[in-house]
Amino acid sequence: MAKISALKGISNSPHPHRRHSSHGTPHHKRPIKRDHAWMDGSDDDLEVKRSKKHTGTPKKSGHGADHPRKKPRLSAPAGSSSSSTSKDASIQEQRKELPIYTGKDAIVDIIRENDVTVLIGETGSGKTTQVPQYLLESGLAGSGMIAVTQPRKVAATSLAARVATEQDTSVGGLVGYSVRFDEACSPETRIKYVTDGMLVRELLGDPLLSRYSVIIVDEAHERTLRTDLLIANLKTIQQVRNAPADAKGKASAAKLSPLKVVIMSATLEAEKFSKFYNNAKIVYVKGRQHPVTIYHTSQSQPDYVDAALRTFFQIHTDRPQGDVLIFLPGQEDIESLEKSIQLYANQLPKDVPGVLICPMYAALPPSQQSKIFSPTPSGMRKCILATNIAETSITIPGIKYVIDTGKCKEKRYVARQAGTGFDTLLTRDITQSSAVQRAGRAGREGSGYCFRLYTEESFRKMPVTAEPEIRRCTLTSSMLQLKCLGQNFEELEFMDKPDEETVVAALKTLFLLGALDNHRGLTPLGRQMAAFPLEPPFARALVASIELGCTAEVLSIISVLSASSHLFVDTTEARDAAADARRKFRHLSGDHLTVLNVVRAYEEVAASESKAGRRDWCRKMFLNERCLAEAMNIRAQLRDVCTRMKIDWRASAGDNEGPVLKALLQGLVLNTAFLRPDGSYKQVMGPSVVKIHPSSSLADKKMPAIFYDELVYTTHVYARGVSTVPKSFIAEIPVFRLRTAA
DNA sequence: GAGCACTGC
Numbered sequence: 118m119a120k121i122s123a124l125k126g127i128s129n130s131p132h133p134h135r136r137h138s139s140h141g142t143p144h145h146k147r148p149i150k151r152d153h154a155w156m157d158g159s160d161d162d163l164e165v166k167r168s169k170k171h172t173g174t175p176k177k178s179g180h181g182a183d184h185p186r187k188k189p190r191l192s193a194p195a196g197s198s199s200s201s202t203s204k205d206a207s208i209q210e211q212r213k214e215l216p217i218y219t220g221k222d223a224i225v226d227i228i229r230e231n232d233v234t235v236l237i238g239e240t241g242s243g244k245t246t247q248v249p250q251y252l253l254e255s256g257l258a259g260s261g262m263i264a265v266t267q268p269r270k271v272a273a274t275s276l277a278a279r280v281a282t283e284q285d286t287s288v289g290g291l292v293g294y295s296v297r298f299d300e301a302c303s304p305e306t307r308i309k310y311v312t313d314g315m316l317v318r319e320l321l322g323d324p325l326l327s328r329y330s331v332i333i334v335d336e337a338h339e340r341t342l343r344t345d346l347l348i349a350n351l352k353t354i355q356q357v358r359n360a361p362a363d364a365k366g367k368a369s370a371a372k373l374s375p376l377k378v379v380i381m382s383a384t385l386e387a388e389k390f391s392k393f394y395n396n397a398k399i400v401y402v403k404g405r406q407h408p409v410t411i412y413h414t415s416q417s418q419p420d421y422v423d424a425a426l427r428t429f430f431q432i433h434t435d436r437p438q439g440d441v442l443i444f445l446p447g448q449e450d451i452e453s454l455e456k457s458i459q460l461y462a463n464q465l466p467k468d469v470p471g472v473l474i475c476p477m478y479a480a481l482p483p484s485q486q487s488k489i490f491s492p493t494p495s496g497m498r499k500c501i502l503a504t505n506i507a508e509t510s511i512t513i514p515g516i517k518y519v520i521d522t523g524k525c526k527e528k529r530y531v532a533r534q535a536g537t538g539f540d541t542l543l544t545r546d547i548t549q550s551s552a553v554q555r556a557g558r559a560g561r562e563g564s565g566y567c568f569r570l571y572t573e574e575s576f577r578k579m580p581v582t583a584e585p586e587i588r589r590c591t592l593t594s595s596m597l598q599l600k601c602l603g604q605n606f607e608e609l610e611f612m613d614k615p616d617e618e619t620v621v622a623a624l625k626t627l628f629l630l631g632a633l634d635n636h637r638g639l640t641p642l643g644r645q646m647a648a649f650p651l652e653p654p655f656a657r658a659l660v661a662s663i664e665l666g667c668t669a670e671v672l673s674i675i676s677v678l679s680a681s682s683h684l685f686v687d688t689t690e691a692r693d694a695a696a697d698a699r700r701k702f703r704h705l706s707g708d709h710l711t712v713l714n715v716v717r718a719y720e721e722v723a724a725s726e727s728k729a730g731r732r733d734w735c736r737k738m739f740l741n742e743r744c745l746a747e748a749m750n751i752r753a754q755l756r757d758v759c760t761r762m763k764i765d766w767r768a769s770a771g772d773n774e775g776p777v778l779k780a781l782l783q784g785l786v787l788n789t790a791f792l793r794p795d796g797s798y799k800q801v802m803g804p805s806v807v808k809i810h811p812s813s814s815l816a817d818k819k820m821p822a823i824f825y826d827e828l829v830y831t832t833h834v835y836a837r838g839v840s841t842v843p844k845s846f847i848a849e850i851p852v853f854r855l856r857t858a859a
Numbered sequence: 860g861a862g863c864a865c866t867g868c
Contacts (some may be wrong), residue, residue, distance in 0.1 A: 269866065297868055314867040343867065447864065480863070505864050526864040542863065586866090594868085650868040681866075754868090811861040831862070 205285050212250075212283060215243030217402050224248065224400060225255045228331075232359055233378045233397035235390045239404025240557060244381055245335050246280050249308045252331055252377075253291075258307065259374055261330025266313045268341045269510065270296040273310040277301065280308060297650070298750050313343040320347075321601055321647070325354055331377040337390060338382040338550070339509075340585035340613075346595055349611050350602075351378050352394065383550065386582060393612045407560040409519075413573040421522040422450050424570045426457050432518050432568070433498055434469060439517025439565075440499040442507060444555050446524040446544045451476045451502045452688075458500060470498050477503040477511075482686055482736075483743060489513055508554050512561065519559040523547055523571040523579075529589045531830070532618040537787050537803030538591075539828030549579045585613050592623040593653050597632055600639040601647045629787060629852050630657045649758055650751075651679060658784030659755070662777075667770035668759070670777045673716040674709050676752035678826055678838065682744045684715060687812065695739035699814070702738075707815045707823070707840030709781055710774055719745050778842050779849075785824045786852050790836065791844070792821050798836070801847065810835040822847055 212218065217238065228234045238244035249263050267273040277294035284291050289301035294310040302309060311319075313334070320326065332351060337344055359375040380390045380397075391397045418424035425443050432441055445451050455474050462472040475489040493499040493515060501513060505525050525547050532538040547555075552569065559565025569576065592615055596606050606620050627633045630653055632643030646656035655675040662671035677684055687695055702718065704710035715738075722734045735742040759766040770776045782789075790798040790807055796819060798807050807828060809816050813836075815823065824847075826838030 312867065318868055339866090341866070447862095449862075478863095479865070508865090510865070528864070544864095598868090679868095683863080687862080751868095808861095810863090812863085817860070829863075833861095835862085837863090 208283055208285075212243075212247065215247060216241070216405050217243040217247050220400070220402060221247075221251050225251050225257060227398055227400055228252065228377055228379060229255075229257055231398045232355055232375070233380065233394040235380045235382065235387055235394070235397050235399045236402065237382055237387045237399060238402040239383070239406070241405035242402040244402055245276060246283065248379065248381070249331075249333060250280060250283065253307055257377070258330045261374055262306065262328050263308045263331040263333065264316060264326075264329050265308065265310050265333040265335055266316055266344070266347065267310060268313055268336050268339050268344065270299075270312055271510075272336075273312050274299065274301075277308075277310040280310075284308075298754065313341060313347055317343050317346055317598065318650075320350060321598060324602055325358060325373060326376065327373050329376065330374050331379065333379040333381060335381045337380045338386050338582065340386075340583070340587070342586040342590055342592075342595060345585060345587045345611060345613070346599075348380070348390075348393070349609050351376070352610065389612065406557060407562070407564045409556050409560040409565045409567050411556055411567045411569065413569045413576065414571060417572055417575060418570045421445075421524060421570050422454050422457075425454060425520050425522055426461070428520050428568050428570065429458060429500060430461060432520075432566075433472065433500075436518065436566075438470075438498070440493055440501065440513075440515045441518045441520065442501045442503060442513060442516045442558055443520040443522070444507065444525075445502060445504060445522055446526045447504060448478050448480060450522075451478060451504070454502055458502075470496050473497045473499045475499060475501045477501055477506060477513075479504070479506055480683065480687075482688075482741070505551075507558065508551060513558070514562065516558055516561065517563070517565050519555055519565065519567040521547075521552060521555045521567060521569045521571075523552065523569060523575065525551065527589075530591045530619065532616065532622040533803050533805070537800050537805070538619075538622055539805065539830055539834060540591075541830040543831070546575075546579055548583050549576065549581045551583070552576060552579065587611060587615050588613055590619075592619055593626050596620075596623045597627060597643060597647050597653055600627075600633070601644060605637070626787060627653060630654065630784070631852075632657070645762070648762060649755060651675060651755070654784035654788070655679060656784070658781045661783035662780040663764055663768070665770070665776040665780045666768045667773075667776040667780055668764065668766050669769040670713055671780050672752050672755055672759075672766055673748075674712050674777070674781065676748040676755065677712050677716060677744065679751050680744045680747040682741055682747070684712060684741055684744045685812070686739045686741050691739070698737070698739040703814050704774070706774055706778060706842070708813055708826075708838045709840045710777065711814050713777070715740060716745075716748070778840060779846055781840070782824055782842060782846055782850065785826065786847075786850055788826065788828070788836075789822065789824045789847055792819055792823075798823060805834050807836045808833045809839050810837040813837065813839045815839045815841060 217224070224236070236244060236248065245265065249265050252258050252263055265276070267276065273294050273296050277288050277292055281288040281290065281292040286292060288294065289303055290305050292308045293302035293306040294300070295302055295315050296312045297315065316326075326332065334344060334347060334351070337348070355376050355378065358373050378394070380394075382390060387399050391399050414424070422445070425445070429441060429443065443454070445454065455476050458472060458474055465471075473493060477486060477489055489499075489501050490513070499515070501507065501516070507513060523546055524544050526542055527545050529541045530538055531541055556567035559567050592606060599606055599609065606615065606623070624633065624637060627643065628635065630646070632640060632646050632653060634640050642660065645660055646653055649656045649659060651659065655678065658671055658675060659668070662668040685695065685699055702711050702714040704714055719740070723731055726734065732742055735745065756766045787802050789801040791801055793799055798809070799805070800807060805828070809818070809823070810829075820841035822844045823836065823839050823841050825836035829835050829837060
């Protein structure tokens, strides 16, 4: 059996796990066109005029470096040792080798001369680590702090560690960070890496961000909701802080130093940022990436899983050593492709290297996630099947080939009249910037190849960038925050205006929760709700629990529901065992009290067992320990807020579930449905017919009245996190009386 | 009878 016949078998056999196999094979015979070139950084990287001025000198210089290290060091050493001088010198040498270094003085000058600077830096330019240091070293920040915002926590903490090393200090000194649950700052801190959400929170207590003299908004092109809120607020803050000193009535604000804003982004939206800030100056910095050769198919591939399968084996049999990363939209496709690849890999002739398949998606238990980072055994080729998680969140070493299906899943909020909209989670085409980002994953350590399972024409037809989150998310939580700042969503100037319907839905939701009065003004209840880092419905439930005397229970439940991962582990292969384990915690009323049972059981185990014992227990029970650990963090934070607000978080209703359900219902009023004679459920406040999600303990049960955490449209409109209550509980809620009266 | 991209306070 030669290689050729194995390949033929693959190309011609029907796909074993998908009903349809496409007719043609993708044609990856030659590069169709290289549509993006990644250039090495060079001296003419900076396309700005070099200024004559040379202000500020580097704090540390790379004197006497005998053995400059070639490889960048990514982690901070715990402390400086006797060899710290040589380490320090090599680090300073590395800083000078970054593409951005040649433009250092020009960048500092431009930021000095402009209130707002838009800095476009490609991957590997060094902008995120260097610019804050340049500003600090030049003295431009004065006595204020420099904040650098990041959309993700890991980025903020690891960047702080890196920059602290470069400054030859430990994290929490001159360089610090601040993210949820974790902070390393001191009075000496001058450069602070923060998550964008953290800075938005800070805004609530300090509307002019008076502690900062420079705010650098990094990864602005991602356009997260929080980034957009910041960008809008920074504009108004500057209008106050940077107003001419003689402006009347601004005496107190005039004492504050002017605020410098630097927007950092990938190339695509530079003009838009600039325009928003009254034609702010734009600076370009080239990056440093290895070249990636890009191939497109000659025909579109409707069955992208099958196409990915065939492309993988073409690479595996024809191409030299190097790991393969395949981008797929979701867990389902990953599991299907994993099976197919395994099936064919088992039939490969002896002279072809073996295949090590590594699935990678957020819901995968951590133990199985970690194997993608271990080195590929010799004589094997690693094949990673990943979702978007590998696009920005994690970097996998050793990738030489990328296969891009061109698909992803996107969550999008659909507003409905009564504020009873729902989320959709559907597969769609990716954007051009995603495609570029995915291809770039092949060029991290050397030149690479990207096989796109779509035509060049399809690429050109893709939207250039994703729609900003502000145009596709629920705005309820942000709107409540803005109300606390005395701002109205409708009046604030945004880069992209949110949908009118979504704004109305958010206003209505906040009104029905009692956070706003009928003049759209913030109520005392609303202000109380905003103090908690929770979605407004959960904040409302928490406040309701105070009077009902069940704060302890409600805190436990909403902490789990607020965690970023799901409580129950559910992979296809162990579905039945998982369902059996779950039954042990089941509560007749549904998912909310089932969650409470899990938390109570976990607390007992945590009290008596070691860390390893806890992990074992979680694995046996098919519980996601990450979720529980995060929930315990959240609960501790919420208890702190309660203590500050003089709320007794120990108040418990014991085993009486009535008050707990009533409290939760206060927050989830809009998420209620009644059973109809035909066995379906219809929203009480909206028009949709909903099904109970199969993951719910109440799936297929017929209950007269239910409430739920959320609605998600996938193949049906599914209600997730469902409990049942007597109809009378719903009728008792003031909102309903108010609504019937109106 | 049937399922879930990713963040963040």
